[in-house]
Amino acid sequence: MTTEKYYIVDVDRKEDTIYCYHNQMGEKFIPSHRHKKGQFLYTEGGIVFVKTKEKSYFLPARHYMWIAPEIEHSIHPSSPEVIMRNLYFPIATKDDAFYYHTSIHPVNDLLLELMLFTTRWTGHIAPEDKAAYPVVEAIKVLLPQISNFSLPLALPLAKDQRLKQLIAHVENNLGNDFLFNDLAIDFGFSPRSLSRLFQKDLGMSFVQYLTALRMLKSLQLLLEKSLTVNEVAAQVGYSSLPTFSNTFYKMIGIRPSEYIKMNTIRHHKA
DSSP states (O other): OOGGGHHHHTTTSSTTSEEEEEEEOOOSOEEEEOOSSEEEEEEESSOEEEEESSEEEEEOTTEEEEEOTTOOEEEEESSTTOEEEEEEEOOOTTSOGGGGSOEEEEOOHHHHHHHHHGGGOOEEEOTTOTTTHHHHHHHHHHHHHHOOOOOOOEEEOOOSHHHHHHHHHHHHTTTSOOOHHHHHHHTTOOHHHHHHHIIIIISSOHHHHHHHHHHHHHHHHHHHSOOOHHHHHHHTTOSOHHHHHHHHHHHHSSOHHHHHHHHHHHHHHO
8 A cells, every 4th residue: 555545545444443644745636536434634734725526625724624425526735745634534324414514614722632632643543442542533523513613615616618717817817806898708708698607607606706716815825925914905806905804704704814813823832
C-alpha cells in the first residue's frame, strides 16, 4: 500500500473500525473517490477545495468538513504543504441524520482538543482498543450536538461549457464591476438567455452566484493574506466597506473583523 492512496485502498478494509490519518499530503490533487465510511476532514496550513458531482466546497482553516458516506469527491489543497487531518467513521442506518449530509462547520475548542489528541494514532482503531477508540468515538458522537451552525461555503458546479468559461472569467476578475448585459453579450448570450441559464444550471441568479463567489474569496484572503478588511473588500469588488461587511455578515454569520479575530485566537490555541 502506498500512503498517498490510503483513502482508496485502506479506509474501508475493516468495516467496524474508525480510520485515522493525519499528514502533510504533498499533493495538489486527490482524485475523485468515495468510501463507505463518513469522513471528518480538518485542514491546517491553507485552503482546501472539495468537489463533488454537484458542488464545489471551500474549506478554510479552523473549520471541518463532514463528507457523507458514499459521496464521490475530489480534494484540491491550495498547496502541497497543507496538512489534512482525517477521521473516517462507520455510519449505521440508526445514526443521526447529520451523518448523511455533507456540510462545513466551525471547530470549537473542545472538538479541536479531541481531534489534536488523535494525531498520535494512524490507521484502523478497533472497538477493542480501550485507549484510543473511546476518544475517536467521542468525536463522532459530539458532531451532531456541536455543529448547529453550518457555513454556506459551497457553490454548484456549472454544466454548460460557455457558462463554465464565463464563471472562470468572473472568478479571475472579482475586483472588477460586472455589467450583466455586457457580460452576456461578451460570451455569446442574450441577457435573458443567460439569466435563464443561471437559474436552470445553477439554481440561482447571477447576482446571487457572484455574491457567494466574492464571499468565499474574501474568506480565503482573510485567512491567508495579511490584508485589512478594507483591502479584502476592494479585492473582491466592494468599494463600500459597510456593504461588504453587511453582506459578509448575512452569509457567514459574523463580521469580517470578528472572523479574523476568531481565527487568530484559534490559530494561537492550535
